[in-house]
Amino acid sequence: MDFSKFMKITPINGFSEETADARQNDYAWAMSELGEYLYVGTGRNIPNLAFDGLGLPVPASFLPNDDYRAEIWRVKKDGSTDWELDFKTTEKSFGFRFMIQYPQNRISAKLYTAATSSDGRFAIIYRRTERLSWSELARLEGGTSRSMVEHLRRLYVATVPLTSTDNVPRVYVLNESESGFDQIALPAEITGEITSMISIFGHLYIGLAKQGGFEVWRTIGSDPSSGWQLVVDKGAGDAINIIPFEMTFYNGSIFLGTGMVPFLPLLSGTPVITKGFDIVRIGADDQWQVVVGSKPLIATDPVTGTRNEGVYPSGFGNPFNAYCWQIQSYGESIYAGSFDWSVVIPPSVQSLVQALFEKLPDFLPFRVIESVILATLNFITAIPNPLFGFGLWKSDNGFKWETISTNGLGNGRNYGVRNLFPSVNGDLFLGTANPFQGCEVWVKSMPMIDPSDDEEWNELAEEELLDEEAWDELAEEELLEEEWTELAEEEQLDEEWNELAEEELLDEEEWNELAEEELLEEETWGGQESPAPSSAREKLMQQLKDLSAGLK
Numbered sequence: 001m002d003f004s005k006f007m008k009i010t011p012i013n014g015f016s017e018e019t020a021d022a023r024q025n026d027y028a029w030a031m032s033e034l035g036e037y038l039y040v041g042t043g044r045n046i047p048n049l050a051f052d053g054l055g056l057p058v059p060a061s062f063l064p065n066d067d068y069r070a071e072i073w074r075v076k077k078d079g080s081t082d083w084e085l086d087f088k089t090t091e092k093s094f095g096f097r098f099m100i101q102y103p104q105n106r107i108s109a110k111l112y113t114a115a116t117s118s119d120g121r122f123a124i125i126y127r128r129t130e131r132l133s134w135s136e137l138a139r140l141e142g143g144t145s146r147s148m149v150e151h152l153r154r155l156y157v158a159t160v161p162l163t164s165t166d167n168v169p170r171v172y173v174l175n176e177s178e179s180g181f182d183q184i185a186l187p188a189e190i191t192g193e194i195t196s197m198i199s200i201f202g203h204l205y206i207g208l209a210k211q212g213g214f215e216v217w218r219t220i221g222s223d224p225s226s227g228w229q230l231v232v233d234k235g236a237g238d239a240i241n242i243i244p245f246e247m248t249f250y251n252g253s254i255f256l257g258t259g260m261v262p263f264l265p266l267l268s269g270t271p272v273i274t275k276g277f278d279i280v281r282i283g284a285d286d287q288w289q290v291v292v293g294s295k296p297l298i299a300t301d302p303v304t305g306t307r308n309e310g311v312y313p314s315g316f317g318n319p320f321n322a323y324c325w326q327i328q329s330y331g332e333s334i335y336a337g338s339f340d341w342s343v344v345i346p347p348s349v350q351s352l353v354q355a356l357f358e359k360l361p362d363f364l365p366f367r368v369i370e371s372v373i374l375a376t377l378n379f380i381t382a383i384p385n386p387l388f389g390f391g392l393w394k395s396d397n398g399f400k401w402e403t404i405s406t407n408g409l410g411n412g413r414n415y416g417v418r419n420l421f422p423s424v425n426g427d428l429f430l431g432t433a434n435p436f437q438g439c440e441v442w443v444k445s446m447p448m449i450d451p452s453d454d455e456e457w458n459e460l461a462e463e464e465l466l467d468e469e470a471w472d473e474l475a476e477e478e479l480l481e482e483e484w485t486e487l488a489e490e491e492q493l494d495e496e497w498n499e500l501a502e503e504e505l506l507d508e509e510e511w512n513e514l515a516e517e518e519l520l521e522e523e524t525w526g527g528q529e530s531p532a533p534s535s536a537r538e539k540l541m542q543q544l545k546d547l548s549a550g551l552k
Contacts, residue, residue, distance in 0.1 A: 004394065004404045006430060006442045014438020015042075015073045015083045020064045025071060028431025028439040030099035031419040034111050035130045037074045038423070039086065040431060040441060041096025041113050044068045047344070047435045049094070049163050057354045059347035062435050068092040070115045072134065077425055087126075087134040092118040094162060096126075100148040102155040102174075105424060112137075112155065114145035116162050123159045125181070138180050142170045151199035152222060157181065158194035158206070169194050169208060171224075184224050190217055198247040198254060201284050205231070207244030207256065211268070213237075213300050214244040214258065216282065230304055231286050232256075237307025238296035240265060240275045243323070250329035251398050254282040255291070257324025262341055265298075272297055276315015277324035279336060281398060291399060292316065292324075292336075311399060318406075321391055328420035330428045331446060336393045336401075337417020337430070340408075343388035344415065388412030390432070413437050 014022030027043030045065040048058045058065055072087040093115035101109050111128040122139040142159025149156050155174040169190055172181035192208030192215060199205075203218040213235025220227040235241035236258070243259040258278045265272040278293035286304070293310040300307075315321030315338065323339035389408025395401045408414030411434070418439070419431035426446035432439050 001410060003409050004444070005447075006404070006409060006444045008409070008440055008442050009075070009079065010083065010439075010441045012083075012438075013434060013440055015040075015071075016085070021067065022438045023436075024065065024067055025073075025438050026435040027095060027416075027433045028418050028441055030072075030096040030113050031421040031429060031431050032099040032101050032111055032113075033077065033421075033423055034101055034109060034128065036076050036078070038077050038421075038429060038441075039072055039074045039099060039111060039128075040419075040439075041072045041099050041115075042070060042439065043095030043097065043418075043433075044070055045435075046095065046433070051351055053163055056351045059350045060354070061347045061350060068094050070095045072096060072113070077423060077427065087128075089115055093124065094144070097144045098146060098148050100150070100155070102148075102150050103153060104150055112148060112157075114140075114148075114157070114159070116144045120162050123157075125157065140170070140172055140181060146195045147197045149197040149199050149204070151197075151204045156184075156197060156204065158197055160193040160195065160209075165193065167191055167193065167210065169206070171197075171206065186224075187228060190215075190228060196244050196247050196256070198249065200249045200254060205247060205254065207247060209243040211239075211242060213239045213302075214242055216244060216247075216256065218286075229286070231282060232280065232288050232302070233304050234300035234302040236278060236280045236288065236290060236293075236305075237300055237302055238275075238278070238293070239298035239300050240270075240272055240296075241278055245277075245323055245325055246327045248327050248329045248334065250334045252284065253398070255327055255329075255334060255398060256280045256282060257327040257336060259323035259325070259339070262322055270298060274319045274322055274341070276313065276317070276319050276321045277338065278310070278314055279324060279327065292401070312401060316391060316393065316401070316403070318391065323416070325390075325433075326417045326420040328422060328428075330420075330422045330444075332396060334395050334398055335404075335420055335428070336395075337420060338391040339416035339433070340388070340390050341415065343412055343436075389414050390416050392417060392430075408432065408434075409440075409442060411437075411440070414440060 012022055014025035016022040016025065024044050025042035027046050028040050029043035030041030032039055045062070045068060048062055048065045051058045069089045069091065070093040071085060073083050074086045075081055075083045096113045096115050099111060099113040102112055103109055113126050114123045115126065117124055117139065120143050121141070123142050123145050124136055125138045125140060126134045127137045128134045140157065140159050143162040145157055145159050147158045156171055158171045169186055169192060171184045171186065171194055173184055175182055190208065192210030194206050195209045196207035197205060202222050204224060205216060205218045208215045208217070213233065215230065216232040217228045218231050220229050240260045241258040242261070245257050245259045247254050247256045256279070258280065260275050262274045275297055279291045280288055281291050282288045288305050290308050290310040292312045292314065294313040295309055296307060318340065320340045320342040321338040322341055324336050325339045326337040328335050387407040389406065389412040391406045392404040392409070393401045394404055413436040414432040414434045416433035417430060418433040419429070421429040421431070423429060428444045430442040430444070434440060
């Protein structure tokens with residue numbers, strides 16, 4: 001059950017203490033940080049939109065579902081506060097689908113996010129500063145945004161329809177006065193909907209979802225006005241790969257996670273219900289290769305390269321892992337998280353039964369439907385680990401992957417990794433999609449470097465000079481705490497230090513003389529180890545000098 005050190009930080013699924021409201025926050029749809037806080041924008045009742053679109057009743061297991069006003073929650077990243085509601089839209093807006101800090105890691109940084117207008121036509125861009133709450137900045141044609149990116153110190157926002165498909169790519173750039181957005185003109189040969197973007201290698205890359213296979217394009221130069229170059233086409237050799245969900249930079253390459261929409265191929269006469277995602281690596285030279293992926297279900301003939309078979313099968317062997325919903329580099333590793341839609345089968349059956357009988361028969365409660373379907377999946381031996389819940393994997397080189405979880409971090413109702421967000425404080429935050437109970441947020445902290453792994457530190461520890469008690473005494477005596485650092489920077493050492501410096505000849509001129517007398521220069525010793533100080537006091541002072549230099 002380890003889950004490789006991820007810890008849940010939402011005591012209540014969906015954040016709110018009001019259960020009816022919390023369950024409607026089913027997607028941790030957007031995530032970013034500003035100052036001391038982590039911000040999470042929620043999606044409200046998202047799967048219900050699909051059932052409504054099909055004309056089917058919303059499954060009773062997904063209720064309640066009557067409030068589509070999007071919310072943003074926040075918590076201090078150090079865990080010192082409870083989650084608090086930061087903002088809620090006044091109109092029906094379905095959810096905040098993406099969030100970004102811009103300009104990143106600078107004093108003038110602000111948060112930008114996108115919700116949907118009540119009529120579904122516009123992506124409403126909201127902005128927040130550390131001092132001022134959220135306010136509407138602009139309304140962009142498109143419905144919602146799946147991707148925003150900073151490129152050449154400018155903010156780019158791509159918009160897509162909320163639920164429908166119009167095959168029109170739209171990308172906007174924040175104007176220099178930061179008062180609104182200008183639309184970027186794209187050539188006619190670029191079609192589809194922009195679902196992901198990344199700025200790397202001096203180029204802006206865009207991933208486009210389209211029937212027949214996703215595409216990736218990049219700017220020829222640095223600016224979009226320089227023209228565009230096709231990098232990946234026709235779903236990297238499989239027409240079922242229609243969505244490039246996410247791109248991240250890792251080990252000198254772009255890693256891209258793909259996706260497909262279950263049952264959608266049937267509408268075009270293709271006998272495919274579901275397929276596991278692929279992971280594709282793209283180099284700086286535009287060469288691409290499949291890292292995770294099987295033989296294509298519907299083979300295509302890309303003009304940008306030739307499909308290979310990955311080390312791992314599509315979806316890591318589970319066809320219900322239809323999306324690589326998130327892929328993110330973190331430290332020296334890369335993480336990938338899926339959308340496993342198997343847990344949606346029971347409520348889908350529930351919805352069909354409700355449509356036939358107008359209500360769920362007493363002899364067929366939801367738990368019975370769910371148990372029967374899970375038992376059936378377990379019986380199908382071709383599906384490894386047929387457990388409800390998303391999958392999460394990690395790699396330390398991009399090619400060899402290890403499994404962290406195949407059951408939604410212990411909760412099979414968590415059917416998707418909706419966000420992987422690396423914080424500037426060294427933590428990796430994970431947000432889930434869970435339409436049954438409300439979303440969850442988890443965190444993995446960057447491991448602290450163990451000083452005992454350092455050979456030099458070990459030697460000093462053995463000499464019993466750097467154990468905790470001795471170090472505290474030394475810090476007090478020699479002012480090596482924050483007070484010492486400030487004083488050292490201001491070059492205003494107190495009388496005690498000055499007297500010590502005089503006694504131990506630590507001023508620059510006398511130290512140089514001592515270095516010459518004791519032959520401490522590197523040139524004299526020819527790279528050999530310097531002799532031990534002539535006294536314990538001098539030895540301690542040498543260590544103190546080295547340590548104080550390291551603190552600057």
